[in-house]
Amino acid sequence: MGMIKDIVEGGWSLIAGMWVTIRRIYRPVVTVQYPRECLDMSPAYRGHIEFEQFPETGSHNCVACGTCMRFCPTNVIKVQGEKTHTHSEKRASLYFIDFSHCSLCGLCVVNCPTQTLKFSGEYELAHYSRWDGVIDLIQRLEESA
């Protein structure tokens, strides 16, 4: 008798399982057909870094102090600054990141003394060459402006 009970209970559990799946057939799908439709990125999304554009100056505030360079765990950032004349402040003239090594930790953003770095919302970051991961932030800022 125990065996028949087992069979009946087992069979019933299978039917209960099938009921769960069949009900799903007419439920709305939950997937997003990615290239056709895109979701909004969250406001906190951490893409690679980029320069903040300050309205006062219309440009970035990077003084090429190199804090981000020193804090970067993977030495992704290369920054160089120059003084336009002797008594002026130093300004970044070159700012490159190699995104392909970046771990998106955000230490550069946190430690930037002039708060000129921010995360971009960029998420389509696949490239054909590893050199495509090298991004010139100054050029990027000029293009976006």
Next chain:
Amino acid sequence: MAAWQNLVNFLGPDLARIVVGVVGVLALVQVNALFLVWLERKVAAHIQLRIGPKEVGPFGILQSIVDGIKLVGKELITPRHADRKLFMLAPIAVFLPVLVSFVVIPFSERLLIRDMNVGVLLIFAFSTFNVLAVLVGGWASNNKYSLLGAVRAVAQNVAYEIPLLLAVLSVVMWSNSLQMSEIVASQSKVWHVFSMPVATLIFLICATAETNRAPFDIPEAESELVAGFHTEYSGMRFALFFLAEYSNMLIVSAVATTLFFGGWKSPPFLGFLPVPGLIWFFAKTYALIFVTIWVRWTFPRLRFDQLMNFCWKIMIPAALLHLVVYAGIIKIVR
């Protein structure tokens, strides 16, 4: 000359019938497999709250054709220490019995290629051939996963053949014939699914096991044996295994329809509808296939020893008991 003409006269209509039939069956098998692949992906997707194929053609219906073209274009890889001849033979051997089985299936009242008086026997004789191909393919691949898969397949198919045939035997006894059309005719009043539900259940379970569909897909068991017996197959050879799997699904569903669900006959209470038998037949067959797909995407897989225990300890005694009981009933009724 006379002898030759005699032969043509003798074979003439029959030969034409066979040629047309085989061509028709080939077309049916291909189209069916393409459709079933699409159907399976679509049903699975909707069960899993996805969309499934949607890019190629309306509702992605041409997806499997595109996949087929891709598979044809792929390189046929033979492993280095494989048994080359057998390795090439296996995909063909797995496909052959599929074609033969269609010869005796009555799609409608008139539409059947050959109405043999041993139709049921022929189908089950050839479906056993399937397992040989799987064994050959698994063994010739020279891969341990393939070998394990092939061994499992043999044990499983041999075991499940028995309750399957026992279940069919009840039907044969009831209708007193091995001829498919006779069996359909015997269901004009009551379908066998209502007169012998236990046999139907046994048949459907065993048929799922015979076609290596989940939850009995242990010869392929993708999470254990990678892809089981066809791990090493690529390109069109793999496609043939795939084709055979879906064609087998069609065959067992068609046979189940014929044996238990009244074949091409309309349901008794819908007899007034002017729907041809062919439509009824395919409607029933594909409904059964849908259930198989539904089951596959719901359950986990059984373990090998549990599968065998289930067969030997539950299915075979149940089928035997069923046979004895029905033999008694038939004796009393007639």
Next chain:
Amino acid sequence: MSLEDLKEKLSKVVEPGDMVPRDYEKDGCLLEIKARADQVEAVAKAAREADCFLESITAVDFTNGPQIIYQFNSCTIVSRVLVRVQLSRGESVVSIGSIYDAALWYEREVFELFGIRFDNHPDLRRLLLPEDADFYPLLKDYGKVHAFRSTEEIYGE
């Protein structure tokens, strides 16, 4: 099994002077034992009898030789014991794999990363590194490190 029980068992195998109580709030462990290489097996046995499990085995490289650190903890009440074994360079330790099976892998790891051999280990192959690795990466003379110090500089003894 309480910590007192463990202490009592341990006091039979090491000198009481080598058992230094530690501040859990500050250091994360309750007891530190400075053992010699030949006492390791007895300490492990005592810990096993006190129903502890082996949390980890690791090593730290110092100028005055590597130090192996065993950590035992109980799953009933927190009683983390740190066993510190100071070795000289090239010295080997007895494996405790026969007492704790978990030690087998930890010892293999310490062996491949620090080059410390474990006597009586049944299977001292490399675990994480390739089989043919001929370097000991966590030694301080390998690769880029910040500093290479002696035990006095850190523990001030």
Next chain:
Amino acid sequence: MANEFLEPITEQTFYLNMGPQHPSTHGVLRLFLKLDGEYIVEADPVIGYGHRGHEKMAESHLYEQFLPNSSRMDYLAGLIFNHGYVAAIEKMAGIEVPPRAEYIRVICAELNRISSHLLWFGTYVMDLGGFTPFLYSFDDRENILDILDRVSGSRLTYSYCRFGGVARDVDDEFITATHQFVERLRSRWDDYHNLVTKNVIFIHRAKDVGVINRELALRFGCTGPILRAAGVPYDVRKAEPYSVYSELDFEIPTGTKGDALDRYLVRVQEMEQSLHIIEQALERLPDGAIKAAVPHKVRPPRGDYYFAVESARGAVGFYIVSDGTSYPYRLKARVPSYGNLQVLTEVLPGTLVADTISILGSIDIVVPEVDR
């Protein structure tokens, strides 16, 4: 006897390399199996394919710079590792964390634990052949990732906990979304139980398979759900309460036998407990700062320190030796999967190949965590 006349059979067994590329070894784990037919005679897990040398990396990085590494050890419970590492350094350097930050950490860590368990649930059933529960659990998991994405900006390797607090404050939307998620997951249990837990095939595949009893678990240093399934109520959150776990009320679910089914049930109950923790923490979430003032470079005092947290897989410990500079002298991560995986050498022999998958799945390893 009769055997004397037979050809002596020299080798009845054969070797099977399961992995490093295999559908159900979850990453690059290789199981070197000696088989007799389908029965396993010997099993030797071979690890190290994903060894990245995190411990060596730490020795040349600032404490801050090692932060992103911590969540890359265990990518499924990254936030918990993150939490453990940050809390260890904070204890060492004596940094006080504001209570709001502690609560946020706990909420996020518990969400992360649920997401890890949900992924495990899906992959375990998929290992057993059921494909559909996998996608259902991923559907739920996606909600958690969305919530965590909103606060941390990342979906998997969060780097959300920072020394002295968290990187970003949570807003009301986070709180409502978390509440909604708690309700949603509770409403899904019925379906999960009908589809998997009560399923007769699943029960047969998991029951009495891979029994790891208390004795075995302690010998191999197994922690987490494996130890709890063996009936030992050991949870670092209770044993050595860190963060604000001492203020929250939750239970430690335990099993009795220690088989795969027990481990399954323990994890499912743990998810429910985590939901309970999240609800309490959300209720008590205080206002205030989310980050204490900490120097740019943390310099913990000399000495060594050990700190343990409970990850989704068991006890994670960070053993740190500091020489007083801003670089760790030695950093050792004690990972739970290490012991949990090693127990396979003892459990696998005598089981079938199909059971291997079931046992491996029920143990829930994360290979990059083992390899480090």
